[in-house]
Amino acid sequence: MVLSRLSNFVQIIYLYHQAIFMKSLYTICYVSKTAPELKEQDIEELFNYTSKANNKNGVSGILLHSLGNFFQVLEGDEKHLLQLFEKIKEDPRHAEMYEVYNKRTTQPVFDNYKSTFDIVKNSDDLKTLITYLNLDKSNSTNHKLKRLLKPFDMLGEF
Numbered sequence: 001m002v003l004s005r006l007s008n009f010v011q012i013i014y015l016y017h018q019a020i021f022m023k024s025l026y027t028i029c030y031v032s033k034t035a036p037e038l039k040e041q042d043i044e045e046l047f048n049y050t051s052k053a054n055n056k057n058g059v060s061g062i063l064l065h066s067l068g069n070f071f072q073v074l075e076g077d078e079k080h081l082l083q084l085f086e087k088i089k090e091d092p093r094h095a096e097m098y099e100v101y102n103k104r105t106t107q108p109v110f111d112n113y114k115s116t117f118d119i120v121k122n123s124d125d126l127k128t129l130i131t132y133l134n135l136d137k138s139n140s141t142n143h144k145l146k147r148l149l150k151p152f153d154m155l156g157e158f
């Protein structure tokens, strides 16, 4: 009786701790079309802003620009990511967004990839990324990302 009460109490404390202190890990992946008026310098500025902001806010992932498209994967705290994504969706620098996924995750792909949010700027960066994705064959998200990145790799136009 006393043991069962104690066990219930421990369970309640655990759930309370989970709810208050544990942050849910979230991931979003999308492709979008670059606004036609965007110049190379605008894209460079966006890259600089994004890597600085994401590194400051503990967001990992990748951002790639090629063939008039953006391709982005974001991983991080759910609340932060959902707020950030609302801003990204409204950003006039791109349009026609196609969401590949938008979900909670327990298997982040990029938390061990480089030490910073990664901007994929050329074919060599993309090759390094694909080699990294090949390392973990058990994660189905890695597989999906490799498939999505293949056209960029084949055409190699940065």
Ligand SMILES: Cc1cc2nc3c(=O)[nH]c(=O)nc-3n(C[C@H](O)[C@H](O)[C@H](O)COP(=O)(O)O)c2cc1C
Pocket (backbone or CB within 6 Å): 046, 049, 050, 053, 054, 063, 070, 072, 074, 084, 087, 088, 089, 091, 093, 094
């Ligand atoms: C393709 C694309 C990707 C972006 N990715 C990020 C990002 O990962 N992190 C970020 O802070 N801002 C990103 N931004 C910029 C945001 O849309 C927004 O301008 C920025 O968060 C500043 O918002 P604020 O002025 O309301 O603080 C991105 C914009 C575009 C067009």
